[in-house]
Structures are given as structure tokens and as C-alpha cells.
Amino acid sequence: MKKHFTDTIFYQIELTAKYCKLMGQQVFEKYNVGLTVEEYSVLDTLICRPEICQRDLAKLILKDRANTGKILDSLEKRGYIKRKLAIKNNRPVKIAEITDLGKDRVEEVSEKLRPHMQVVMDKINNSDLARVSDLLRELRDFLNDTLEIQI
Amino acid sequence: MKKHFTDTIFYQIELTAKYCKLMGQQVFEKYNVGLTVEEYSVLDTLICRPEICQRDLAKLILKDRANTGKILDSLEKRGYIKRKLAIKNNRPVKIAEITDLGKDRVEEVSEKLRPHMQVVMDKINNSDLARVSDLLRELRDFLNDTLEIQI
DNA sequence: ATAAGTATGTTGCATTTGCAACATGTAGTA
């Protein structure tokens, strides 16, 4: 390892994530989105993974089950999702389904977010982008296998 | 942009950061470190940046000034840092100086953390690592210039 | 049939975090 933790890729990823989050927050504030970045991200995840149960969602986004439930409660209360019961492995679960309102909201926010992200991505070589993307995924897969993830 | 926010590099960075944080937390728990990952990271930053003032530290680690103060308060209370007064641009500021105890602690924790990080880094091509590192830094520099960072 | 284990989701609570307001002190400007 390099001399300092602050020199490691782990530190860099965590620090860069803070910048990314800040970028999201500023865009959301600028347009008075009425959703947090986290909520938007959850809704977008539900679009990609329709009918995912709450616990599986928590695992996917690496959040505590309780907190995931609270986020879904909040989104449900505002009409962006609805909860349905389903059977998974013979067990009753609650699944979160994004509503049309939720989808519209995500599309609306994505329209606003897109140019801001595009500006950043225009600065990055596409080949590099793909490489970084692949490596991050590889890193997550490896950590997913080696860490004790209790969710 | 790709179809979904969850496909973007931003989302990937944020999600990967959660995995990295979890890795750190598990190592710290395993060895009963008695520091949080954040505190360890702050101490390591202070080693790299001796005599940094509190506000500059907050800017460096992208944390709220108040929260940074609280973290430093906690570290000071346990003897890992001490606060000193200094003059910066003719103004009185508090600077945080890591103590010998703090340095010993960082070294001790780094010893334990190192093999865990090494295992991960052994999985990654060094050339890729350098590339990702460079890109993350470039991304941070760009966002640092374009975002309104009020700290 | 029963007991133990596991899965899923909720509740209560404590901790972490960021924000606004404030305090203090210096710089810049009229």
C-alpha cells in the first residue's frame, strides 16, 4: 500500500462519491426537485427492478433494512410508489412498485440532471469511462463476495 | 447519458463508496479499533497536512464545518490531536495537530487495514488502478471548480 | 409434531450529519 490511506483508491472513491453527491444535491436544489438524491436513486432502481422486495432493494443499494423501509414509506406517502404483497420463495413479502407519477417524476428529474452529468462526462475519454466503470463493478463484486453483508 | 441514473458513473462511484466504507467498518470492528473510519481518515489527513485549520480540513474532506469541528473535538478529547491557535492571513484560527498517540494509532490501524486492502488491490491491474485513480482525481478537480462549495 | 433457524419488515433509539443562526475578528470600502 502507499504511504497513506488518503493515497489509496478506497479513499479516492469515497471522496469522489462526496463530490458526486454534492453535484446531485445542488442540481436538485436548483430545480426544487422535491426529492432527495437518495429517493430519486431508489425510484430509478425500482424502474430497473420492478417488483423487487424491500429487503432485496436494501441489499442492492447497501442500506439498512429499516432505513430502506422508511425511504419507501416516504415515497409511498407521496404517491411515487405503491406497496403490494407478493410471494417470494413461498413467503409473503412486500414489493415496491413505482407508480406513473413516480415514473414521470424520475423522467422529469433525469431531464434536468442529464446536462449536468453530460458536461462532466464530456470531459472524460469514453474509453477511460468504460474502464473505470468496469473496474468499479469488479471491485463491488469482489467486496460483495468477501464482506459479511448483513442486510 | 445512458438510460438510467443507475447506469451512470456517478451512481457507480457512490455505490462503490458504500462497499469501501463497509469494508473499512468491518475491519475496524474486527480489530476493535476504537476509531471510526471517518476519524481514522481525518487523522491520516492531518498527518499529510500538518497544521491545517479546521475550515480548510472541512473543505478538503468535503464535510460541514460544524461536523468537522465535532469530529476534531472527539479526537481531541481522546488525546489523538491537540488544538493550537495560529494566524492565517492575519486572522486567528484553530489548527489541529496530531499527537504522537494519534500517529501511533494511525500506524497501528494501518497495519491491520493494509492486508485487507492489498487483497483487493491484488485483484486489480496496476495500470488500471493508476488510470482509475487519475480519472477520479480529474473528476474531483472538475467538480471542485464547477460546484458551489459552501464550506 | 415440535423446536430451531432463517427471512422479511417494523419500531424505538442513538448516532451521525448537515444546516441555520450566531459570535468573534479581520479586511475592504466609502
Add this chain to the structure above:
DNA sequence: TACTACATGTTGCAAATGCAACATACTTAT
């Protein structure tokens, strides 16, 4: 000289977050 702006750090507060304990229901082992 007085006023305004800015820099730095603290306090109080609310929101977000994770954890432990619990409830419910199914699976597995005895």
C-alpha cells in the same frame, strides 16, 4: 471612522441513518 463583507468556529436543531430488538411467517432439522 464607520459600515459592510468575509472568514472561522460553535451551538442548537432537525433529518438521515444504522442498529438491536421484536413480530410474523416459512423452512429445516429432530
